[in-house]
Amino acid sequence: MGEQERLAKDHALRARAARVIPGGGMYGHQSVASLPAGFPQYFERADGCRIWDADGNEYIDYMSAYGPNLLGYGNAAVEQAAAAQRARGDCMTGPGPVMVELAETFVELVDHADWMLLAKNGTDATTICVTIARAATGKRTVLKARGAYHGAAPWCTPAREGVLSEDRAHLHSFHYNDVESLEQTVDAHADDLAAILVTPFKHDVFRDQELVDPAFARRVRELCDRTGAALILDDVRAGLRMAYGCSWEPLGVRPDLSAWSKAIANGYALSAVAGGEALREAGARIFTTGSFWFSAVAMAAAVACIGEARRSHVVERTQALGERLRAGLRSQASAHGVGLRQTGPAQMPMILFDDDPDQSRVNRWTAETVRRGAYLHPYHNMFINGGHTEADIDRTLQITEEAFAAAAARR
Amino acid sequence: MGEQERLAKDHALRARAARVIPGGGMYGHQSVASLPAGFPQYFERADGCRIWDADGNEYIDYMSAYGPNLLGYGNAAVEQAAAAQRARGDCMTGPGPVMVELAETFVELVDHADWMLLAKNGTDATTICVTIARAATGKRTVLKARGAYHGAAPWCTPAREGVLSEDRAHLHSFHYNDVESLEQTVDAHADDLAAILVTPFKHDVFRDQELVDPAFARRVRELCDRTGAALILDDVRAGLRMAYGCSWEPLGVRPDLSAWSKAIANGYALSAVAGGEALREAGARIFTTGSFWFSAVAMAAAVACIGEARRSHVVERTQALGERLRAGLRSQASAHGVGLRQTGPAQMPMILFDDDPDQSRVNRWTAETVRRGAYLHPYHNMFINGGHTEADIDRTLQITEEAFAAAAARR
Known part of the structure; x- marks a missing residue:
């Protein structure tokens, strides 16, 4: 599916918003203006660690509403x-x-x-x-x-x-x-x-x-x-x-x-x-x-x-899940010859690329993960939440592996 | 029922709050520190135009949460x-x-x-x-x-x-x-x-x-x-x-x-x-x-x-109800020989007394109305809401009539 089709409702909402909300339709930290193409602006639904955009596309969400979602949406x-x-x-x-x-x-x-x-x-x-x-x-x-x-x-x-x-x-x-x-x-x-x-x-x-x-x-x-x-x-x-x-x-x-x-x-x-x-x-x-x-x-x-x-021991659980994600990414990046910097507490991961002065590499990679259903952020720390499971992390790692390959192919 | 008994749970909550909330237990515009004795601090329930304090006492509420309640609680x-x-x-x-x-x-x-x-x-x-x-x-x-x-x-x-x-x-x-x-x-x-x-x-x-x-x-x-x-x-x-x-x-x-x-x-x-x-x-x-x-x-x-x-024509309805309250109070005050100043839009009434430099008269009167189940405020404008009915206004006017009499008797 093409990007236009995948986010058709999202783009229609953005066009309406541009008329009634300043900044071309959104302001503040949840504006996607500084995010790569392919990141949806509007979300229709959230449950556990998952969010669905206005077009019904499903994502494993690593932003947790930029922090408020600690235990999983709708706990x-x-x-x-x-x-x-x-x-x-x-x-x-x-x-x-x-x-x-x-x-x-x-x-x-x-x-x-x-x-x-x-x-x-x-x-x-x-x-x-x-x-x-x-x-x-x-x-x-x-x-x-x-x-x-x-x-x-x-x-x-x-x-x-x-x-x-x-x-x-x-x-x-x-x-x-x-x-x-x-x-x-x-x-x-x-x-x-x-x-x-x-x-x-x-x-x-x-x-x-x-x-x-x-x-x-x-x-x-x-x-x-x-x-x-x-x-x-x-x-x-x-x-x-x-x-x-x-x-x-x-x-x-x-x-x-x-x-x-x-x-x-x-x-x-x-x-x-x-x-x-x-x-x-x-x-x-x-x-x-x-x-x-x-x-x-x-x-x-x-x-x-x-x-x-x-x-529910959410601190220990999200930390362990963050470490599982981090270890998986480390080994993928190494196999792809990519210099990846993963910093901060494992449950609040920040992922940046070496040799990426204009963020084009991290933008390309996160755009590929978003397209495939893992909402990773290219410049803000992320948040593991209590709705994430090991299976979600493992599914995410399948997506990131594909994204490394796709991003490499596009260079 | 004595005041101590009427607000027993409220006072127990205040004693607990004094340990964990600054200002002796409350801060901001909803603190009752500047209100007369007899005003409850905590509310257990709200519905339409009514609120119930922590002791289960029921009030016709004229504060509408200090404004947010436009259509009635729980509309x-x-x-x-x-x-x-x-x-x-x-x-x-x-x-x-x-x-x-x-x-x-x-x-x-x-x-x-x-x-x-x-x-x-x-x-x-x-x-x-x-x-x-x-x-x-x-x-x-x-x-x-x-x-x-x-x-x-x-x-x-x-x-x-x-x-x-x-x-x-x-x-x-x-x-x-x-x-x-x-x-x-x-x-x-x-x-x-x-x-x-x-x-x-x-x-x-x-x-x-x-x-x-x-x-x-x-x-x-x-x-x-x-x-x-x-x-x-x-x-x-x-x-x-x-x-x-x-x-x-x-x-x-x-x-x-x-x-x-x-x-x-x-x-x-x-x-x-x-x-x-x-x-x-x-x-x-x-x-x-x-x-x-x-x-x-x-x-x-x-x-x-x-x-x-x-x-629901809430502007016109609350204005008419406010005028009904205002007219009733005007005639009561006149009968009691009390100089009452009712100002502002009828749906956002402010009620003050003449010859009341230290607010003792308005304090005494509102304390009497609160005790009887009409939550009127002595120094902040009030708010009629869409949950109020003519019957609520008329019940309130029975209470205010008793309060004028009781306040006069106490002077």
Whole structure:
């Protein structure tokens, strides 16, 4: 089947969207504008680890909705809890009792947490962390790693259009995993340091991921202790995928605040800020809210998601599946003489090609896998979810083998 | 029944929440910390115009979840559309075709709209409007009415804790409905004016509401035309309650951008920015996104909500019910010799007392109505919804009559 025919409905939808949605029909991280031809824009259905595009083409999905799908699309435990709450009430004139249950669950789950706040976007959570840190310290400067994504409000969006220099005032950068760069940046701002904001590992788009150097993480903690700045862990993308708790718990490094979203309610819109006792009072002093922040269904989904994540050992299972995929790809790439770089945690794989300055090789290869039913991404880290099985990984490896051969033939 | 017994479960939940949620157990606009004793914090169930607190006490609800409930809690048409979409998929690796359907619906609904963007919070929508206006004009200054609420991000939150002066740089205020003040503020910033941000009427907390003076609205439009600034209508709170379209359509004043949220999906988390052709390109240039912004269920709910709002004539019906409530209260207050000020659109009532500098009279009266099963608010505008009936209004008026008598007896 030709590409035009395979995605005929998708292209018809895009033509309609181009009239009523800016950016030629889509915006934000789910726009396929920067993806190779052959990636569908619209999806009709999702179940477990599978998605179906508007034309009915089926894919084994490695994006997991860019993170929210932790346990598999439509996970029964989560959907049952959500449905039971929905039958009672969702967005009401006050929160449901489930808000207390979720906060207690979270405080029990997360080592450093003595309290939590709930919001909707990951950006809400990182913004609230920064605001609390500034309220608590009376200082202004926030340090972050160069190139790290912490959301899409004016103070943090990667773009500069419509953003003022004031929006980013007192925001300075260090190099991730570079202790010397961190120390220099801290020294340059030590008298005005409100927070160091850091992701649990380096997961920037278009680049190899880097696990955190434990010495770097410990140094971040020491510098915060020395200066009185808050250590903010941005666990929006990785939270619940690396550990049952903060992603730095296995290292023994405790943040003062952590930001959560994406996977915590298995796709229901929710984000969270968790904090320690020392910042409880500042957490109460700031004012932030949203029309849907007290909605009960997403909270019931989160309680169920956290319980099911632990019960089903999703961290260990997705890690093992990621390692199975990684090992298979390594051997295929080697057989095809292709230099493949697979980085980051196995359950959040990033796959890039050597000698690929314009991404044409990874674009060609992922376009071939997508055409064959494995949705792999050429520049964003991926996410194994609890709906994946060994059989799905093995089927994916058949597809990637064909894609290596096809991409080689097309060169 | 004593208050302690009536809200025993509620108070037990508050004690648990005080340990795990900052602010003594709740934050944001749904915290009851500033409400009189007797207002429950937690709600167990909602249906139509009714809510039940954690202790099972039933209320005719006049807050409608602080706005999101437009058609009645659990409206069948909305829930059926949401369930049908949910069975297929919600938060996926791309949007569903329903996103195009919603954008087309919105562009057809809203006079000034040629395109729309979707997000989650009302604050997202107002922030995106400001960002687009700055991107389009290359200018920085945004004017808003003093005291007007436009969200709870650092640039607009009513609090100052953790907020830097830079966050509010280039934001200046005029007095709502005061043409002279508007003109002076525009003149002072005419060379750097990106936008005038304005609500469709004055709906500040703790104050009498004011309908917009049509001459003021037209002057806002003229000044934007003269300076090249964007007219941003913040219809987050009032949208779909005053008109089927922007709230200024009945006046014939078209904004360049409008911000929507709350009622557009009858309680599902969604917000929107609508814009005209001239700002389409700037709308595409900015970068903003969120993990749940492409979720399909809330979009299906919005399509159904907009359709059902028109089919059921919700604007006219809630306005008539609001007028019935207003007339009944007017005559009760007069009989009791109480000076009552009822302001704003009848379907979004604000009720305040004369000679009440510390709000003790309105607090006492609403505490009496809440105890008797009518949830009236002492300092925030209320919202009639499509679940209310004439019988509910009449039952409420029995309660308010008793409350006037009880409050008088307690003085």
